[in-house]
Amino acid sequence: MRQSGVDAGRLSPERACHIAAARSAETLSEQELLDFLTVANALYRGGAPVIDDADYDFIYLAALRARHPEHPFLHMVEPEPEFAGKAVELPAPMLSTEKAYSLEEVERWLARVEKAAAELGLDPADLNYRLTPKLDGYAAYDDGQVLYTRGDGRRGADISRVFARGLQVANGGERGQGPGEIVVSRAYFDAHLAEFFDNPRNFQASVIKEKELDVYAEQAIAAGAAVFYPFSVLPAWEGGKDELLRDFEQRVQAAWQSVDYDVDGVVLEATDPELKQYMGATRHHHRWQLAFKINQESAEVTVVRVVPQTSRSGRVTPVAEFEPVRLSGALLSRATAHHYRMVQDKGIGPGAVISLARSGEVIPKIEAVLSPAEAEIPEHCPSCEHVLAWDGDYLVCPNNLSCPAQISNSMAHFFKVLANNDGFGGKTIDKLYQHGLRGVEDIYALRAADFEGMGFGPKQSQNLEAQLLRSRQEAVEDSRFLAAFGVFRLGLGNCERLLQYYPLAEIFDLTEEDICRVEGFAEKTAAVARAGLAAIRPMFERLLALGFNVQATPIAAAPPDHPLQGKTLVLTGTMQAGGREALAKQAKARGAKVGAAVSAKTDYLVAGEDAGAAKLSAAEAKGVRVIDEAEFLRLLAGETL
Numbered sequence: 001m002r003q004s005g006v007d008a009g010r011l012s013p014e015r016a017c018h019i020a021a022a023r024s025a026e027t028l029s030e031q032e033l034l035d036f037l038t039v040a041n042a043l044y045r046g047g048a049p050v051i052d053d054a055d056y057d058f059i060y061l062a063a064l065r066a067r068h069p070e071h072p073f074l075h076m077v078e079p080e081p082e083f084a085g086k087a088v089e090l091p092a093p094m095l096s097t098e099k100a101y102s103l104e105e106v107e108r109w110l111a112r113v114e115k116a117a118a119e120l121g122l123d124p125a126d127l128n129y130r131l132t133p134k135l136d137g138y139a140a141y142d143d144g145q146v147l148y149t150r151g152d153g154r155r156g157a158d159i160s161r162v163f164a165r166g167l168q169v170a171n172g173g174e175r176g177q178g179p180g181e182i183v184v185s186r187a188y189f190d191a192h193l194a195e196f197f198d199n200p201r202n203f204q205a206s207v208i209k210e211k212e213l214d215v216y217a218e219q220a221i222a223a224g225a226a227v228f229y230p231f232s233v234l235p236a237w238e239g240g241k242d243e244l245l246r247d248f249e250q251r252v253q254a255a256w257q258s259v260d261y262d263v264d265g266v267v268l269e270a271t272d273p274e275l276k277q278y279m280g281a282t283r284h285h286h287r288w289q290l291a292f293k294i295n296q297e298s299a300e301v302t303v304v305r306v307v308p309q310t311s312r313s314g315r316v317t318p319v320a321e322f323e324p325v326r327l328s329g330a331l332l333s334r335a336t337a338h339h340y341r342m343v344q345d346k347g348i349g350p351g352a353v354i355s356l357a358r359s360g361e362v363i364p365k366i367e368a369v370l371s372p373a374e375a376e377i378p379e380h381c382p383s384c385e386h387v388l389a390w391d392g393d394y395l396v397c398p399n400n401l402s403c404p405a406q407i408s409n410s411m412a413h414f415f416k417v418l419a420n421n422d423g424f425g426g427k428t429i430d431k432l433y434q435h436g437l438r439g440v441e442d443i444y445a446l447r448a449a450d451f452e453g454m455g456f457g458p459k460q461s462q463n464l465e466a467q468l469l470r471s472r473q474e475a476v477e478d479s480r481f482l483a484a485f486g487v488f489r490l491g492l493g494n495c496e497r498l499l500q501y502y503p504l505a506e507i508f509d510l511t512e513e514d515i516c517r518v519e520g521f522a523e524k525t526a527a528v529a530r531a532g533l534a535a536i537r538p539m540f541e542r543l544l545a546l547g548f549n550v551q552a553t554p555i556a557a558a559p560p561d562h563p564l565q566g567k568t569l570v571l572t573g574t575m576q577a578g579g580r581e582a583l584a585k586q587a588k589a590r591g592a593k594v595g596a597a598v599s600a601k602t603d604y605l606v607a608g609e610d611a612g613a614a615k616l617s618a619a620e621a622k623g624v625r626v627i628d629e630a631e632f633l634r635l636l637a638g639e640t641l
């Protein structure tokens with residue numbers, strides 16, 4: 001959001017993320033809702049969506065429509081973000097499409113078309129309709145000389161450079177076929193681009209941008225996977241109204257499946273030129289055209305196989321593969337189960353029928369198992385063949401020091417979290433691993449000639465060296481730098497919180513108590529984090545010495561004193577959360593004193609079940625506050641009562 005230069009009104013990036021995560025518009029003020037819609041729309045069109053298309057329509061836009069059915073925002077053509085170049089008049093206006101979400105809405109539109117036809121003296125029974133998939137790409141207009149962005153629908157920017165870069169018209173078509181979309185094959189995206197771009201939109205934006213094409217976009221264009229697809233050459237069904245309505249769902253499904261590109265619905269239009277002319281357009285949409293959007297949030301599929309994948313921590317993740325299915329427009333063929341215990345208990349094996357839930361992730365989650373089948377539980381690590389072990393619900397590969405998957409994924413994790421470089425995704429890292437690279441610092445020592453020696457192309461090798469330099473020169477927050485090391489329990493959020501109180505230089509010298517004082521760290525987490533930090537310290541210091549441009553988080557304040565710091569407690573009765581001794585130890589770790597008898601100096605008497613009557617009456621006599629176990633646990637967690 002900061003890089004895109006989107007005018008976000010009063011909305012901070014943090015607030016925008018919060019609103020997106022809430023997936024609800026209920027508590028937003030009207031101004032906030034409008035600001036959020038503007039930002040979400042701009043980021044979506046710029047290739048970095050904060051929410052998906054369906055959430056945008058069904059949650060946020062719907063909320064605005066419910067509050068103000070005539071709000072001007074609803075009737076605006078969503079602008080494409082500007083990619084430099086001054087705006088020029090489009091040869092023909094490129095409007096939005098009116099949207100329908102139900103068959104009733106489609107029937108009302110058909111009635112309007114028929115009414116207009118009757119006014120023109122045409123027989124409604126003779127009318128023809130065209131049904132095509134609605135491509136979810138980057139809209140543009142090709143007049144044969146210039147390719148324009150849609151801009152505000154009337155004025156757009158000249159992006160003819162994409163044809164100069166070798167972009168072809170779909171199906172070997174000619175230039176000059178009017179409106180269409182720049183799209184990328186979903187199969188190609190999954191196989192070759194998914195590790196470099198979060199989603200196809202992100203990639204489409206990179207094809208259009210003014211700066212030099214990166215090597216992946218070049219390859220996708222050369223392979224014919226990224227194309228300009230004019231609407232006029234889309235696979236289409238044509239027929240009369242009765243035919244259309246008779247098998248409406250099947251016709252929509254057929255169009256929905258007819259291309260290997262992301263689609264977000266189908267487009268219906270009347271084909272008669274005279275009728276189209278007569279019906280005309282509003283400022284927003286052509287009256288003779290309608291988009292029927294499918295809000296398909298879940299799907300049932302049959303599992304073909306379950307493939308184990310070893311993660312950087314050694315946990316083995318089950319990935320279910322199935323025949324491609326569309327979910328919210330995206331063509332999907334894999335989903336992850338949480339862990340192998342779930343695979344075993346629920347019967348996620350070949351032939352099992354599962355239901356998938358839509359999520360923001362590229363890979364969806366398995367929502368439920370509708371019909372189980374015998375699961376296959378791997379005995380050996382798919383990467384290193386080491387015998388696997390159970391750790392709670394998870395299968396893990398204990399070969400942490402020499403399992404190729406764990407080493408490669410840790411290296412890829414570093415570059416991914418650093419997020420100021422391109423090109424060091426899974427495939428590149430695997431290749432580097434095959435050539436003996438075992439640590440991030442060794443990768444930073446590589447030069448273009450070394451990459452070429454490993455079989456990378458000359459241009460890609462230059463690019464990889466340049467990216468390594470860039471990742472050291474570009475400013476990076478210290479919390480992100482620390483999180484890139486992938487210490488268990490030190491993800492980005494926890495690193496941010498920790499570095500608000502302690503500078504990076506002191507992070508390796510913190511005690512467990514120091515860490516415990518930071519919100520979000522319980523005793524166990526602090527111990528794990530401290531051990532993890534000690535383990536990465538030598539590598540951390542060597543990497544930092546390579547000259548990364550690390551930006552210190554401003555120190556907010558001294559870490560808050562724990563509410564139990566300096567307090568005196570007495571525990572009595574039976575606690576649900578554990579033995580009194582263990583709980584007393586936890587309280588002591590937070591700076592509390594734990595006594596055996598109630599005195600005037602006691603701050604709290606913690607009374608569990610069957611609390612001692614003598615202690616209770618002593619507390620009453622001495623004016624000591626009595627709290628129950630739930631209140632005590634809140635104190636332990638750092639809350640004040």
Ligand SMILES: [Zn+2]
Binds near residue numbers: 403404
């Ligand atoms: Zn392994």
